[in-house]
Amino acid sequence: MHELSIAENIIEIVRDNFPANGGRLKSIKVRIGELAAVLPDSLEFCFNAITKGTTLEETRLVIERRGIVARCADCGAESSVQELSFRCAACGSVNVKLISGNELQVVEIEIDDEE
Numbered sequence: 001m002h003e004l005s006i007a008e009n010i011i012e013i014v015r016d017n018f019p020a021n022g023g024r025l026k027s028i029k030v031r032i033g034e035l036a037a038v039l040p041d042s043l044e045f046c047f048n049a050i051t052k053g054t055t056l057e058e059t060r061l062v063i064e065r066r067g068i069v070a071r072c073a074d075c076g077a078e079s080s081v082q083e084l085s086f087r088c089a090a091c092g093s094v095n096v097k098l099i100s101g102n103e104l105q106v107v108e109i110e111i112d113d114e115e
Helices: 003-017 040-051
Strands: 024-033 060-066 069-072 078-080 096-100 104-112
Touching (some): 003 024, 003 040, 003 104, 024 040, 040 060
Antiparallel strands (some): 024 104, 069 096
8 A cells, every 4th residue: 555655755845844833734735646556545545544643633535537648749739648549639639649648747725824
């Protein structure tokens, strides 16, 4: 279960970027691409387990899933990749570049600074 190490890395990123005396952390939003091989339920479980009893215990993990999108180098069309068939939906070319689907990013940290 590599989701545990991913949850630990998320917490490390947040702590590195969280201002000291910055208030209470409300939520952490992560973006996970379909090709990142991360199970959202497992990640959330691990995050909740390792934050229990810490200052991050009440922090909500928000997971945004991203589909696989490719751009055709021949016609420029962008399309969703279905069933891992990396072909342009517009012209059928296999000369495509992946532009979405492999993300694993912390994209937002929400702070309640009214404490």
